[in-house]
Amino acid sequence: MERTAFPAIHFPNRFPNPIPQTNRMADTLTIVDNRTGKTYELPVQAGTIRAMDLRQIKEGPDDFGVMTYDPAFMNTANCRSAITYIDGDKGVLLYRGYPIEQLAEQSDYLETAYLLLFGELPTASQQHSWTQQITTHTMLHENVKKFMEGFRYDAHPMGIFLSTVGALSTFYPDARRIFDPDSRRLQTRRLIAKVPSIAAYAFRHIVGRPYIYPDNDLSYTGNFLNMLFKMPAENFLPNPVLARALDVLFILHADHEQNCSTSAMRNIGSSHVDPYSALAGAAAALYGPLHGGANEAVLRMLNEIGSIDKVPEFIKKVKAGEAQTRLMGFGHRVYKSYDPRAKVVKQIAELVFTVTGKNPLLDIALELERIALEDEYFVSRKLYPNVDFYSGLIYQAMGFPVEMFPVLFAIPRTVGWIAQWEEMLLDPEQKIARPRQIYTGAGLRDYVLREQRP
Numbered sequence: 001m002e003r004t005a006f007p008a009i010h011f012p013n014r015f016p017n018p019i020p021q022t023n024r025m026a027d028t029l030t031i032v033d034n035r036t037g038k039t040y041e042l043p044v045q046a047g048t049i050r051a052m053d054l055r056q057i058k059e060g061p062d063d064f065g066v067m068t069y070d071p072a073f074m075n076t077a078n079c080r081s082a083i084t085y086i087d088g089d090k091g092v093l094l095y096r097g098y099p100i101e102q103l104a105e106q107s108d109y110l111e112t113a114y115l116l117l118f119g120e121l122p123t124a125s126q127q128h129s130w131t132q133q134i135t136t137h138t139m140l141h142e143n144v145k146k147f148m149e150g151f152r153y154d155a156h157p158m159g160i161f162l163s164t165v166g167a168l169s170t171f172y173p174d175a176r177r178i179f180d181p182d183s184r185r186l187q188t189r190r191l192i193a194k195v196p197s198i199a200a201y202a203f204r205h206i207v208g209r210p211y212i213y214p215d216n217d218l219s220y221t222g223n224f225l226n227m228l229f230k231m232p233a234e235n236f237l238p239n240p241v242l243a244r245a246l247d248v249l250f251i252l253h254a255d256h257e258q259n260c261s262t263s264a265m266r267n268i269g270s271s272h273v274d275p276y277s278a279l280a281g282a283a284a285a286l287y288g289p290l291h292g293g294a295n296e297a298v299l300r301m302l303n304e305i306g307s308i309d310k311v312p313e314f315i316k317k318v319k320a321g322e323a324q325t326r327l328m329g330f331g332h333r334v335y336k337s338y339d340p341r342a343k344v345v346k347q348i349a350e351l352v353f354t355v356t357g358k359n360p361l362l363d364i365a366l367e368l369e370r371i372a373l374e375d376e377y378f379v380s381r382k383l384y385p386n387v388d389f390y391s392g393l394i395y396q397a398m399g400f401p402v403e404m405f406p407v408l409f410a411i412p413r414t415v416g417w418i419a420q421w422e423e424m425l426l427d428p429e430q431k432i433a434r435p436r437q438i439y440t441g442a443g444l445r446d447y448v449l450r451e452q453r454p
């Protein structure tokens with residue numbers, strides 16, 4: 001197995017253990033219901049009260065009980081998870097306890113995938129067999145290829161990607177055995193191995209080039225670059241710097257706890273559907289411009305701005321909320337400081353540009369960041385660059401059209417989705433996801449015949 005030489009990338013990262021170490025299990029919260037005068041004492045565990053404990057708070061025996069109202073889950077923990085830890089105020093991201101900066105510097109994507117799935121870094125022999133298991137599943141069934149050929153020439157590759165992942169459920173009906181650990185392992189290997197092949201085929205489809213079959217002698221990202229860019233009549237050697245850069249970007253995107261697409265994966269998976277169908281739904285959630293589609297939106301925004309002198313005017317438009325203009329690649333639901341992934345991506349960009357030449361849009365991006373980080377509007381709202389702000393510039397410099405950007409996010413996030421899906425399945429507290437609502441519609445009324453309607 002060829003391993004590309006990894007140029008060292010150094011990231012400063014030393015901080016004390018950021019995870020709160022005390023878990024005062026005996027804490028309680030006292031609630032006085034002023035409607036009835038009754039007092040309730042609810043246990044507080046890990047900083048949370050259980051929403052179901054509120055149900056006992058009733059005005060009378062027929063009352064349903066108190067619920068919480070939390071649109072967009074701004075303050076609701078939906079699960080316990082041991083996979084990823086984020087401290088949004090301090091800008092900390094850990095996978096299974098390991099800081100993202102250390103993994104970016106020293107690990108590779110498949111090793112990180114193993115860590116996320118199994119909880120520990122692999123030994124040398126575990127890493128060897130894990131890599132082999134993945135590489136033996138990179139091929140796509142020929143009918144999958146035919147299925148992909150059916151898309152229009154100008155189909156968005158993310159649409160192709162998520163439909164094809166969903167279609168895999170029809171090729172692997174054994175995937176329905178979700179409570180069989182061997183089946184779950186097999187689908188996990190298949191998914192991690194096949195998503196780069198699907199992504200590369202989607203890319204070749206939109207650029208009108210013949211498909212290139214996987215080459216299992218190459219590394220995970222080396223093989224991906226080969227399937228993307230090799231011309232059949234010519235030899236192709238993946239550039240080791242670009243392969244490493246892509247590998248680090250894959251590490252950075254591998255998981256991010258309960259984001260929109262991961263919550264979608266857990267929600268869909270909670271109905272006990274097969275993982276391919278659930279993952280298609282997660283990929284659909286990622287497609288949106290407020291989530292994984294943001295890196296595509298950043299590039300469109302930078303192109304629209306066009307030159308550095310237009311940056312102040314654009315910032316003015318964003319602040320005025322004109323036509324819902326946002327500074328794409330800025331802001332995050334959880335990070336209220338610099339996204340730690342964005343810092344690494346900025347360094348990767350420098351590395352990639354030594355090979356590809358500088359992306360001319362970089363200067364516009366740097367100027368946007370400079371102005372935004374000084375501007376009261378962004379500072380007061382704690383809006384900092386997120387992972388998507390610089391990643392698009394790298395992808396473009398590497399030769400990807402913007403439509404491929406969300407697909408490049410979906411490939412590595414696949415492992416996060418699977419790890420979270422499996423954790424959800426094995427969690428005895430989890431059931432089919434089914435939120436409540438506050439009904440605001442019409443009261444009971446009788447049906448009116450069409451000719452009698454006003």
Ligand code: CMC
Nearest residue numbers: 290291292294326327328329330331332333381386387388
């Ligand atoms: N540009 C301008 N203003 C913004 C932005 C932005 N990018 N993001 C948030 N704001 C403002 C927003 O208008 C609001 O202001 P006000 O209080 O005056 O109404 C305030 O900041 C809070 O915004 P919010 O929409 O309530 O925050 P949220 O947590 O719901 O949204 C977000 C998070 C990521 C959807 C949002 O910041 C955004 O739309 N960013 C641009 C899209 C983007 O870059 N998405 C990628 C996210 S990172 C990758 C991933 O994990 O998916």
